Every structure is written in C-alpha cells, then in structure tokens.
Amino acid sequence: MTVAELPFGSWPTSITSEFVVTAAVRLWEVRVDGPDVYWSEGRPAEGGRTQIVRRSADGTVADLLPDGMDARTAVHEYGGAAWWVRDGVLWFTNWADQRLYRLEPGAAPVPLTPVPAAPRGDRYGDGELTPDGTDLVAVRESHQADGRGAIDVRNEIVRLAADRASQPEVLVCGPDFVVAPRLSPDGGSLALVSWDHPSMPWDDTVLRVRDLATAADTVVAGGPGESVMEPRWQPDGSLLFLSDRSGWWNLYRWTPGGAVVPVIELDAEIGVPAWQLGSARYTVLGDGSIVFARWRDGYDGLGLRTPDGSVAELDLPFSAITAIERVGTDTVVVVAATPATELGVYRVEFGNGAPRFEALRAPRVLGLDAADISVPEPISFPSVDSTGAARTAHALFYPPTSSGNGGPAGELPPLLVMIHGGPTASARPMLSLETQYWTSRGFAVVDVNYGGSTGYGREYRELLRDAWGVVDVADCIAAAGWLGEQRRVDPERLAIRGGSAGGYTTLAALARADTPFAAGADHYGVADLEALAADTHKFESRYLDGLIGAYPARRDIYRERSPINHVDQLRKPLIVLQGSDDPVVPLNQSEMIVDALRARRIPVAFLVFEGEQHGFRRAENIRRALDAELSFYSQVFDFPLPAAEGIKPVTVENLT
Secondary structure (H helix, E strand, O other): OOOEEOOOOOOOOOOOHHHHHOOOOEEEEEEEEOOEEEEEEEEHHHOOEEEEEEEOOOOOEEEOOOOOOOEOOOOOOOOOOOEEEEOOEEEEEEOOOOOEEEEOOOOOOEEOOOOOOOOOOEEEEEEEEOOOOOEEEEEEEEEEEOOOOOEEEEEEEEEEEOOOOOOOEEEEOOOOEEEEEEEOOOOOEEEEEEEOOOOOOOOOOEEEEEEOOOOOEEEEEEEOOEOEEEEEEOOOOOEEEEEOOOOOOEEEEEOOOOOEEEEEOOOOEOOOOOOOOOOEOEEEOOOOOEEEEEEEOOEEEEEEEOOOOOEEEOOOOOOEEEEEEEEOOOEEEEEEEEOOEEEEEEEEEOOOOOOEEEEEEOOOOOOOOHHHOOOOEEEEEEEEOOOOOEEEEEEEEEOOOOOOEEOOOOOOOOEEEEEOOOOOOOOOOOOOHHHHHHHOOOOEEEEEEOOOOOOOOHHHHHHHOOOOOOHHHHHHHHHHHHHHHOOOOOOOOEEEEEEOHHHHHHHHHHOOOOOOOOEEEEEOOOOOHHHHHHOOOHHHOOHHHHHOOOOOOOHHHHHHHOHHHHOOOOOOOEEEEEEOOOOOOOHHHHHHHHHHHHHOOOOEEEEEEOOOEOEOOOHHHHHHHHHHHHHHHHHHHOOOOOHHHOOOOOOOEOOO
C-alpha cells in the first residue's frame, strides 16, 4: 500500500469531529432486575441527557424515559447512581428539577419528593429499596439559604415511601458527607460511608453500621489514613467492602460481632476514586465466587476469587471496566472497553472452562481498520518528587497511526501531552475517538498518570499531597522529555492540554520560564487557586487543603502556584475553552487568564459554550471544541487544515 508523505497534523482521516459524535453515547452504569438488564446512556445528540435503556430477557431493547426527562443527579456536582430498579419499576432523579421520580411500565413518571424551597435545592441519589419494597433510602443533598445571603449544603441519608409522594425522613445526618446507604438482608441495619472536611473520599472515610431501631452505630473500618468504600451485604449477614489499609484498595469482610478479615489481597486497585456515587467494582456469584475488576500497571482487568480463596486473572480482552453486576447464579454483566473498542455492555458467563462473553449493548460499529487505531502503550519514565528525589512516573503513549499516511522523511511527530482531570483520577486505556482524532492526523499523544493518579496504590496517589502544581507538572515535562530523548516525538513541537484539574496543570506548566511546551489548550482549568478556594462547590471546597495546604494559613503557596500570578512567564500560545454555567470551575477563572494574556499581547483563543457545565455534553459543542483546537495547532505549528472537513478556523488573537 502506498503511504502518502504529508505534514504531521494534516493527515486526512475518517475520524472527524462529526464522526466522533455521530451515534455517540456515554455508557457507565448497569443494573440487573431478574433476567432484565438496564444501563444508562448519555447522548450528546440529545443535548447530553441520560436515557435509561432496558434489555429484556427476550433480547428486546427499549428506552424508558419520555422526552424531556434526564436521569442525572447533581449530588456532589459529579452525580452518579441517579437511578435504580426493582420488579420492572424505575426510580430516578430528573436533572431539570432534581426531584426523585417513580416510573412504572406503561405509565408516566410520578414525582415522589416534595417541590424544594429553592429550584433544584434537594438532590437525590445512590438509592436502595428496603427488602419488602415499601420504602427506599437514598442520599439527599439539600441546598438551603442560611439567612445571611449564603447557601447551606447538608448531606443526609433519608427514607421515604417507594410508591407514593411523601416527606423524606432523615435517618443519618451530621457528617459533612454520607454515601452508599445499604440495607442489611433483614432491613434492620444500614451500612453507610461518611467523611468530614478537609478529607476527600480517597483520603479518610469511615464505614459504619447503624441499627435502625436504636440508632446505635458500630464502626466497621476506616479513619485517618484509610479509605473505605462500596459496602455490600451478603445473605449470611456479613458485609463486604473495599479498603486501602494495605496501601491498595482490596476487598475485606466484616461479620457482626467479629473481626475484619481480608478476602482479596493484591498489589492492585480494586477500588476507584469516588468522584461519583455508586461504584460497582465487584459482585458475588451464587457459589460464593467473587468477580472483581482491578487496575494494575495502567490497565484494568477482571479477576475471579473462588470459594477456596484462590485468585486468578481472567483471560478477557477488557482494559477498562466501569461497573459489574450479577445476573442469576453464574453470570455477570459488565460495562467495559478494550484498547480498540469503546465501552459496551457485556454478559460474562462462568462455568466449565474459560468464561464466555457476549455483547448486550455493543459499542458503535465504527468501520475502522485496525491499522488506523493507535493502541496505548504503558510507559514508565524517570521523574522527581516534590523534594527533587528521583522516582518513576507512568503514562499511556499513543503513536501517530494511519494506514495510508506518514510524515515527511526524517521528521518526528508533534506531541500532545494529555492531562486527566481530578487530579485524583487516571488515564483510561480504552478506545477514545477524541484521542484517535489526534493520532489519526499525525499527532503523538501521551496521557500522563502523574504522581497523584490512581491505579498505582496509595503511596503513589499521595505524591500530590501538598504538591499540586509541582509533581504533576514535573511528570508532564518528564514524559515529554523522555519521549523526545527516545526520538519518538519532535522536542520542538510539544503541546500540553487538559481539562479541569488538567487545565490547571496545563497553565502551571506553561507559566514557567523553562517550559518545553510550544502551545497549550486549557479546558475549563483553574487559573487562580485562591479564588477557587473561596468559590467552588461543597464537595471540593476543602480539596485544596490536601493538594496545596490549609487556606488562608498557606495563602503564600496558593498565590505562588496560581498561574494567574505568573502570566509574565506565560509566553506561549494558548486556547481556552469554557462552559458558561460551570459550577466547579467558574467562568471567571478562564476569563481572568484570557484577559491577562490579551493585556500582554500573548497569542490566545477563547471560546465560551453557552449552557455547558463542567465538561461538554452537547454534540455541537464537542465538535466545535475539537475542531477549534485543531485549528489552533495548525496555526501555531504551521500545517494545513484538511479542506474536505470544512473546519471553521478559530481566531487566535495576537498571533503573528
């Protein structure tokens, strides 16, 4: 096959922005109700709303929510676990008003919770029915005016009738945060996870069991230096849960009146950071075997623990798993992806021999040749910690890939350094068309799991403690430098991009005199840490205590690490993309950095997407953000845009 030599970045590709969003869905959660399987689909083509889909035992697939309804909760702003099912009945939180609804087959949704005093003032999620089905328990986040012009946010666990409108009864209040309410098989006890400021759920949490008759609490696990999550009662009255007491999120069992004992011990992460409610990383089969997901060396995978205690890795192609639920006695349903496929819903059957799997909701049929898909390569490279001591950092590297195109002889490709959000999160080794949008055009991409990322144990996760803006920046620079030394990328054409916390790292990396990056893309990133400490939502309002230091006691560090205070060092072209209604990183964070660059006549492009919040959900905005960023790089790195795509150039002010 003849390979055309074209400038890197300009290669013609079928992975256009239109291709990225056409029929795109965001699969994340799955539920099981008898033989029926339900999952959620976030649909950019429908304004980003979340639809609930049921696949019946006969294979029939149906959307359940009527037009105008969106199963998404704003608890913690990041949501999760906004819906649950039993006996064909669906309960869900509707995005528009945040009230809880009941939807019976063939009927219209009926609200169960009162109209809040303030619009969207009461938010519900992470619910579960009582064993007899008469009531349900759920997390409620209540936003009330405090009478002094501020909003008081309370997080509680409430109980309410499952079949009619009622006034919720508060069962648990007091801690700053309460999640994962799980009822014992007899309905008499409630397991829950709680934590208080300034901790985050991956720092210090407590698992307790409350006797609902006496309100007496038993602390099961957790406390300073231990993160516990995902409690699940078992038929014998014991409680399984995840804890990182060993340095890794592993599985443990507690029996009332007894001790906590380990069930699965691995140098791998079964748990994931609780940015959203309702994680589901393990389930128990009918014979007591446990199917679990685990992160190791940058890749996810499935494992099986048999009743005799032996643990085995399963030979399955999945590299990223977002949810696991049991169906019947020897079958599970997973939402999973591979390096060459997007997320899908799969049934995995166990029995004699190797596990067998089939797609219940297959990923999009993309029609891409395997030779046109860039597969992530886990890499490790030398970096330093906040004291300057040598250590190892990690990333996923995607080489530029095209079966019909190549760069000019003797040239190396430009590199995009991608930075995940969080910062307590991780790069995910699964097919992302937004990543392939770049690699298929001739860009190399490195998705950095900098110190502070999850998937490498608690010690690695805590490298970012008091060191945000230091360790993450060092690792991004080290990744780019190492790839340049390996002659895999052009060290003169390095760009850095990230969203949210990744946007902050982008700005921090650019706002230094010795930056190796020639350009950057900031997606709703933080420019002023001090302003963010005073103006963000409750869930993250003390997050910076662990990443930077207590405020205002360490105001000096906040000011020192804020990119807005180093604009005199920011000399490289920058594109900034921001949602107008972002409650996590407000619009003014982007406006202040853009205004500062304009004042100094630094090349800058600025796009605000009306109605978008933290992240872009609407198809037209996803497309424009991608194409505008490509147009920005084409002007900075001087390569032509593909004429056939009709991309509208973005205006880069002050670019000469």
